[in-house]
Structures are given as C-alpha cells and as structure tokens.
Amino acid sequence: MSELELKFQVPASALPGVRRALGAGKVQRLHLQARYFDTADGLLASRQLALRLRQEGTDWVQTLKGSTGHLAEREEHAVALGGSGRGGPVLDVQRHRDSAVGQALLRLLQAQPEAALQQVYATDVWRTHRVLSRGGARIELALDEGRVVAGDAEHALCELEFELKSGPPAALFELAQAWCARHGLWLDSVSKAQRGLLLARGLAHAEPVKAEAPAIGRKTGAAHTLALIVNSALAQVLPNASEVAAGSPAPEHVHQLRIGLRRLRTALRELPALRVPAGFDWPATDAQALEAAFAALGAARDDQAVAAAITARLQAAGAPWPQWPAAEAAPAAPADTVRSAAFQHALIGLLAFTHRALSQPDDSDAPQALFGERLQHLHRQVTKAAKRFDTLPVAEQHRVRKRLKRLRYLAEFVAPLYRRTDTERYLRALRPAQDALGQHNDEAVAEAAYRRVAPDEPRAWFAVGWLQAQQAASARQCTKALGQVAKAKPFWRPGRKKPKAG
Structure with missing residues (x-):
C-alpha cells in the first residue's frame, strides 16, 4: 500500500x-x-x-x-x-x-x-x-x-x-x-x-544532493517525460532546501540547491515545446517565487564563495584593500529564503503537478524530435558567440553563459535516450566553457562590487583595475573554450546514430 x-x-x-x-x-x-x-x-x-x-x-x-x-x-x-x-x-x-x-x-x-x-x-x-x-x-x-x-x-x-x-x-x-x-x-x-x-553517525546535516538523470525512455510520452524531468529536478532541490532551511552552514548545500533550481527553471522554460496535451498550469506567482529565491541565494553565494575566491586572489596580487565590499543591503539568509511562503507554495505546486501527471496514463507521443529541435537551437545560439565572445558587451556575455547552462541541463535531461558515450563526449566538451564562463562572470560581479565602493574607499581602485585585466584574459579563455563547444558533435542529430532502446 x-x-x-x-x-x-x-x-x-x-x-x-x-x-x-x-x-x-x-x-x-x-x-x-x-x-x-x-x-x-x-x-x-x-x-x-x-x-x-x-x-x-x-x-x-x-x-x-x-x-x-x-x-x-x-x-x-x-x-x-x-x-x-x-x-x-x-x-x-x-x-x-x-x-x-x-x-x-x-x-x-x-x-x-x-x-x-x-x-x-x-x-x-x-x-x-x-x-x-x-x-x-x-x-x-x-x-x-x-x-x-x-x-x-x-x-x-x-x-x-x-x-x-x-x-x-x-x-x-x-x-x-x-x-x-x-x-x-x-x-x-x-x-x-x-x-x-x-x-x-554524529552528523547534524545530510550530504549535499547532486543532480541525477530522470527515469525516461524512448517510448515515454510527452506528459510523463515533463513530469519525470521536473521530478528529477525536485529530487535535488528538496533535500538541499531542507538542510538549508534547517540552518546548514555548508555553502555546498546552497550551491546544489541553486543548481537544482536552475535545472527546474530550465525544464519549465524549455519543455513547453513538448506540447503536453493536458497542459501544465504553472502560476506566474510560483515562477516568480522560484526566480526570486534563485536570485537571493545567488546573492548569498556571492557573499560566500565568490568573495572568498576573489579576495584570496587579490591578496596574492598584493592588493592594498583586498577585503570583500559590504553589500548595500545585506543578502537574505538562505534559510529565510527557503522558508518563505511563496517559495514553499511553488514547491508544493510542483509536487502536485508531478503526482497528478504520473498517476494518469500517458498516450501522447514521445518527444524525442522536439528535444532535438530545442538542443539544436541552443547549440546554435551558443556557438554563434564562440568566435567573438571577448568583444561582446558584459550583458551579452552573461546571456551566453545562461544559454550554455540551459544547453547543458537539457542535454543531461535527455541523455538517457541516447548512447552514453555520445552524450558524455558532448557534455565533456561543454565543461571547460562552463568553468571559463563561470570564472569570467565571478570576476565581473567582483569588479562591480569594488567599483561601487571605490569612490569612498580609494584603495578599492586597485581591485577594479586588476579585475578588469583578469576579465580581458578570462574572456579570451572563454572564446577558446566555446570554440571547443562549436566543434563538439551533437548527439541528437537525425541520421547520426540511432538512440538506444528505452
């Protein structure tokens, strides 16, 4: 029972x-x-x-x-x-x-x-x-x-x-x-x-939970595919959110929670293309709650992980004032973000959706071809910027990074439908670009933080100039890494290799 x-x-x-x-x-x-x-x-x-x-x-x-x-x-x-x-x-x-x-x-x-x-x-x-x-x-x-x-x-x-x-x-x-x-x-x-x-075992909190592939197969219909992918993202979000709400001081719980939320938001953004027959009534207020929580947790991450990494590099460079600038407004505590009524409403709503969808028969068509269309579109968007990334405005560079993340998560979602060697080869080609764009983004965030306080703390101008120089170098590294993504062989193209049976 x-x-x-x-x-x-x-x-x-x-x-x-x-x-x-x-x-x-x-x-x-x-x-x-x-x-x-x-x-x-x-x-x-x-x-x-x-x-x-x-x-x-x-x-x-x-x-x-x-x-x-x-x-x-x-x-x-x-x-x-x-x-x-x-x-x-x-x-x-x-x-x-x-x-x-x-x-x-x-x-x-x-x-x-x-x-x-x-x-x-x-x-x-x-x-x-x-x-x-x-x-x-x-x-x-x-x-x-x-x-x-x-x-x-x-x-x-x-x-x-x-x-x-x-x-x-x-x-x-x-x-x-x-x-x-x-x-x-x-x-x-x-x-x-x-x-x-x-x-x-003498532990106050469980280990951070990382992402796992959804349990989909080639014959899984569109409605069940969407529900299983959302369920997979929730399987990462909920345990990490539980530990954050319980007061875990581990930055990795916040980090894995943000990854889970990004995967969840990717699914909800990209997968309407599956054209689920029964539809998915996703309230705008719940979508906004997920976005707000993701942003608040990001601000907390900047105050922890980014601050620690950047200040260590500045100290090594001999900066006269390497300490991380205090935020204009202190970021919300991660526990408060997770406990908020709006965030909890969104999580319960998603649990309701996945339970309802998976409890009903699904006779809709398998969405493999639609997955290929979305993957090809994102792949084309990312590789289009490969040759000129270092010349793009900062805002556009950030959009490239977000598209790369959506490409990665969508590829991971559909990986069970294809040969492991093909998907792993493609995902390996994405990782250097993800790392390079992540570091480049952290340097941009740090430069903005130091530039904000420099008028009142002149010693911060050293950090501004040093971070500008670092971004010029990291932008070139991003261009090189994105070039490898452009050369990667997409695993989803029709006629290349038949997917494995599900």
Whole structure:
C-alpha cells in the first residue's frame, strides 16, 4: 500500500497557532515509541528503506517503508502485532514477505548475508492528530512533538504531517499550501529515519544532493517525460532546501540547491515545446517565487564563495584593500529564503503537478524530435558567440553563459535516450566553457562590487583595475573554450546514430 504524505517543520513561534488550529476539531493524542533498524553501514537507508517496530499506545506495529519514485509518496507495509510482553516484540523481516517492498528488502539482505540488522536509533513522540474533510478528500493532520535518540545524542522533533486517507490528491496539496501560508511551515524531505541515521553517525546535516538523470525512455510520452524531468529536478532541490532551511552552514548545500533550481527553471522554460496535451498550469506567482529565491541565494553565494575566491586572489596580487565590499543591503539568509511562503507554495505546486501527471496514463507521443529541435537551437545560439565572445558587451556575455547552462541541463535531461558515450563526449566538451564562463562572470560581479565602493574607499581602485585585466584574459579563455563547444558533435542529430532502446 502506498501513502501520499507531506511533512513540514513547525517553527517554535508558530507552534501555539498550529496547536489551536489542529484543536479546532476532534483530535486524538497518542504516545508513539519506535525502534528503527538498519545495518551498521546504513544499507537499508542507502536503498531508501526504513524498517521499524513502533508501540502505539499499548499495541505494537512493525512497518517497512520504501520509495515509489515520487517524492511525496512512499510504499508502506504494516503488520499489527497487538500487545506484547515486557520489552516488546522481536523484529522479523519475514512479516513483510508478501509485499513488494518486503520482497525488495529480502532480496537486499540475501545478496549481502553478512549484513546484520540492529537497532540504530529510536523515536519518542507524542502525536496529536485529526482527520478533516476538504475538497472531497479525508486528510489526516498529525503534529509530532518529541525526539530522535541515538546513543547519548538526541534531536528534537516538531513536525506536522499531512496524509491523504481518501479522495482526490489535489486536496492534500491545496490544504498544505494553505497551512504553510498561515503558519510559516516549510517542507522537510528528511524523514525521521534519515534524521535518526544522521544522528547515529554524529552528523547534524545530510550530504549535499547532486543532480541525477530522470527515469525516461524512448517510448515515454510527452506528459510523463515533463513530469519525470521536473521530478528529477525536485529530487535535488528538496533535500538541499531542507538542510538549508534547517540552518546548514555548508555553502555546498546552497550551491546544489541553486543548481537544482536552475535545472527546474530550465525544464519549465524549455519543455513547453513538448506540447503536453493536458497542459501544465504553472502560476506566474510560483515562477516568480522560484526566480526570486534563485536570485537571493545567488546573492548569498556571492557573499560566500565568490568573495572568498576573489579576495584570496587579490591578496596574492598584493592588493592594498583586498577585503570583500559590504553589500548595500545585506543578502537574505538562505534559510529565510527557503522558508518563505511563496517559495514553499511553488514547491508544493510542483509536487502536485508531478503526482497528478504520473498517476494518469500517458498516450501522447514521445518527444524525442522536439528535444532535438530545442538542443539544436541552443547549440546554435551558443556557438554563434564562440568566435567573438571577448568583444561582446558584459550583458551579452552573461546571456551566453545562461544559454550554455540551459544547453547543458537539457542535454543531461535527455541523455538517457541516447548512447552514453555520445552524450558524455558532448557534455565533456561543454565543461571547460562552463568553468571559463563561470570564472569570467565571478570576476565581473567582483569588479562591480569594488567599483561601487571605490569612490569612498580609494584603495578599492586597485581591485577594479586588476579585475578588469583578469576579465580581458578570462574572456579570451572563454572564446577558446566555446570554440571547443562549436566543434563538439551533437548527439541528437537525425541520421547520426540511432538512440538506444528505452
């Protein structure tokens, strides 16, 4: 059985309001104590499986959860064990043998017979829950307050879960959007199981998540292709956004979140060419929210990564005033950007779209030819600038860089449709140009920052002049690297090589 569920973090300031809103109807309160099992090296977690024994009041339930492929949906198999003697029941994985997720677990353990399951962490939670009706659906809201415990370490929990019990899924997403706007909640894709495993390993935050190719094939219709590509981008955005919202200080979480957002925006910009029959109703306000978040996170990146790299180079060059100029207005904290109601509304809307599209049959034509048209158009735009990049105005150079990024992400999206050697060869040809244009752009950003403060801090003029000289050199390097892109053999051209079967 699958469960459709969204989980949100509840800020301390919003907790009283959430409790009041939840208590406006008939609520139940239940004490939940769970033990989670995995191997010492986290074998189950690496396969997105979570196995637990949980005492719910006086009864015990053994539950196994696994991925369905959609970010808001999990496969769940639960076995009621009734009451138990002192110490609770003994774990038995055979209880799940008649379920698909149980078969996956048994195959995994049989393939690695040396892997021994053990209790890795536990949760102790008081759950206040209520079922309400909205839009023809029954939705359970559950407020969990308690802790995750691993050895001597513990992590406080304060989460609100929305689970669809029956009726149209759209109602679940709409209700979640309304509660987010009202109470300042934010999506958290890190499950209790994942949080417990991190705690057991002594980690406050998960590793940054990088992009992975969407699960599309040659016969995948246009509607499912678009949904799978958006789902792939969300699979990078959501876990990184969760860690940023939780206060991760790691610049790499912000960096990977921005990459995920750029991939997402590329998909939403380039893929209407797929002409999905059912259409995709993407509100302008949500598009603006993604753009605003991307810009705000970019300003934060400039204040971190760009500042560190440029000031180090200026110090090495003997600059009399190498420190990074303070911004006219301090950039928004990345956590605040991610937690904003507008950004959360956009993410929930995209989850709703992908779930709706992938839950329906898709008899539309495969969009491979349309992909080729878009790739060829972007390739032509980028290579047109190859011979004269160093003579272009700064604004036009920046547009070339953005087109190159869209070309790369679109090529990565469709890579599963073609031979790996062909796509990898083409993508390798793009990387030197991406690196060169990225450095050139950082130097332009830095020059503008130092030029802004130079009238009040004359020593900054050294940095302005030095960065101008660096840009002249890096522009020539960009021209050379773009020349390699122009020579790259497009993998999508008809008649070159047949795509692999999907």
